[in-house]
Amino acid sequence: MESSPQMVHERGGQEETPQPQAGPSGASAALAQEIAELWGEHLGSPGVGPEDDFFALGGNSLAGIKIIERVLLDHGVRLSVRDFYLAGTPAKVAELIEQGRAGT
């Protein structure tokens, strides 16, 4: 099982750290938009934005399974199931993908 060592993985303190005003890099804004569109496709709701909440959009595990598969196909990154659902928004998922690419 992919994420078994993370049974008690909790949201880290990361979100508490104030984001620099400049905002995310261009690359990650584009990626966040791309992920938002992917969610829209699988959640049947066009117009998803980078800061929209997965569960508020009616997201569930069956949609999550498809989205994680697509991210693996399109970006070559296998997201951890837990990280994906705890991330909650396309912008945060984009960050996870970039971390995954950077191998961190």
Next chain:
Amino acid sequence: MRLTPGPARDVDLDTLDLFDLDLYSTGDPHPIWDVMRERAPLHHQVLPDGREFWSVTRYEDVRRVLGDHREFTSERGTVPTHLGTDDAAAGVLMTSTDPPRHTEVRRPLNAKLTARAVRSWEDKIRATVRRFLQPALDGETFDLAEQALLLPALVTGPLLGIPEKDWAELVQLTAMVTAPCDPHFLVGSEAATLAISHHELLNYVRDWATTRRADGGEDDSLLHHLMSVRPGGAPLSDEEIALDGYSILLGANVTTPHTVSGTVQALVERPEQYAKAQADPTLIPGLVEEGLRWTSAACNFMRYAVDDVQIGGGTIPARGAVVAWIGSANRDASVFPDPHTFDITRDGAKRHGAFGFGPHFCIGAPLARMTLRIFFEELLDGCASIELAGEPEHLRSYFIAGMTHLPVAAQKRHTP
């Protein structure tokens, strides 16, 4: 939730919140259901977020809602934690499929789970139960509720074909599904906890099926059996197998432990009933049925009305969600006289609805009954008496009536 109710109390049916988790972790729902059966056999509640549901609490109404798929469909979901979100697995998952497709999916699995089929497991299960009880017999304080969470995995793991190394994690995941709000299991938010646990369970069974297909391995297990069934002429896809395996894992893992703990707690509180069963082991099947009725571990299941429907003296509108409170039905005095008395010699205890009614009647009931019978045979044979050795704690869930802690100390029995 408390299984032995406290004194009757006044209930304001208009402001009543049946999804208030405190009611189940520290409160006492039985006196409320008593009032509902009496005064509001059809109850309507709107949640703060606007979702609404109807409740039935009388035995006959609960039986009708769970048993009649023409009036009350399972296809939009059956678990109240998902109220308001249509079940994405409708028509594929056994639990959220109506006949006739349901009959097709269920038949081949059923063949593996009949009373006759599970009898071949008796000796294995007995050996497992003995090992399970050993620390208690050695006189250690034993947190039965905590330990019992592992029992179904020990019992059904080999039957399902799941390797031992994965059991603990699967138990954790199924616990997250059933009680996402319990602090023991919560990860992030309730929604995240549910999604993570569903997802990982589905992944687990699907990966299992994929690996098995690839290596061509064959065994006698239930999951393997799913790979070979052909409902309607075509084999199940890996996704369908994942969904069925998921419901079996869930069904087995989340209810049996709480039936064990709740029944043992009833016996600890009533040493005379314990002594009675010990003196006459032929009473054990009756003890098991009364324990199932008393604990009603699956506290409720949900359906959606197909059309406007008259029930309990009122009307549920078409597409309305209705929660059938099994825990209440099993204390309906018109079926179980003196319902709040735990009596292992009760006549007709077996009419209880702890396993549901009709087409979705628990497919694991024969296995659960046998496991419970063996458990109590071994417990009564091994322990002269059992006492409470700490504070019991109840599960924070309105769906599963269960315990998270039940510390007990046993006196070993020195008999022939």
